[in-house]
Amino acid sequence: MDDIETIMRTAPVIPVLVLDDPEQAVEIGTALVRGGLSVLEVTLRTRRALDVLAAMTAIDGAIVGAGTVLDDAQLDHALDAGARFIVSPGLTERLARAAAARRACFLPGVANASDIMRGLELGLNRFKFFPAEASGGLKALKALAGPFGDVRFCPTGGITLQSAPDWLAEDTVLCVGGSWLVKPGTSAADVEAAARAAAGLRTNPRSVRPELVEGLPSS
Template sequence: MTTLERPTPLPTMTDKIARIDAICDQARILPVITIAREADILPLADALAAGGIRTLEVTLRSEHGLKAIKVLREQRPQLCIGAGTVLDRAQFEAVEAAGAQFVVTPGVTREILQAGVESDIPLLPGISTPSEIMMGYALGYRRFKLFPAEISGGIAAIKAYAGPFADVRFCPTGGVRPDNLLSYMGLPNVMCVGGTWMLDSGWIKNGDWAAVEKCSAEAMALLEG
């Protein structure tokens, strides 16, 4: 095999950790989006972006998830689009093919962790226990989503994890709201938070994109202090 025929090597786990850091540090708030209607894809993304939220986690919780990822990657290249609620290797491969720039899972299996090791794009695996952190840690993961954050110990748990897992950082998701946002973001081992409070179902159902934009802008303003 000549040099030209050799496959491009996969990014190292260190490279992918750096990419997750860049994505999450820039995002700070990662909206967890479930698309109920195909017609909502672009106006919802535009409303979030107008409010200052330009990194989006589009979940596979509806039939429109994969389509939304494809559409946004094609038509809104200025946004950073990730895939959420990825449950197995087949879904991982599907969102990768759709153009997702990162992947988020609600939990971990050996299969999904290995898929992340073997992929070009970074994986942010979901955990809720120290044992799950250790499972990912053994494969080189150092960045995790804590889910569901409040039920899994919230701020107190993240503080406790800083002891045995000093080089690990988290994206807490599940129960994060404007009234506890700053408490989470004030922790040194939190890189961003995930949330849905700017995605009120009534606003989206009624096409009230101005309300989505306003809520997003208010959330980002909280972080500006």
């Protein structure tokens, strides 16, 4: 059975995907996996997001989850479509208890100490720090992490290929969420190249090889 920490440690970057075409999504997802990023977050922000999620679960080697899950009904729909993990922009008791009842791998969003304390009371200690840059960036995360020694994070929101190494160098950060990898109109070849650059952060989080960055979007 999956657990959220194992999923977070699988790759240094989790692509955050906003897609509405299942066929195109499979092509993009396959390119991401080929590039070394096997954990894929399909956000429930489009009309056909659940169809996209279901289609991408067939990609060999992919671990597909649902993002932007706001309530227990969306959680149920996402799990029924094949999601192996659930990501929410925030944390409510009702959603956390629904995730526990379904034994779902759950990564709720937090932005302050009260959010983290609420999560700990609900038995959670792995969180999405969101929106990362707008909530004070790396300086804020370091301050928040201090009182909570067992908590680990996936910062998401405003992070780029260039800023990701600084986040990943922190012991409390297991991975980051990245929306820079797939932009409208990006070809599968470019997606794969972007994934390779992001996957390379695992082995050397403080450097990005220039040849991998050249020509890639920065945000």
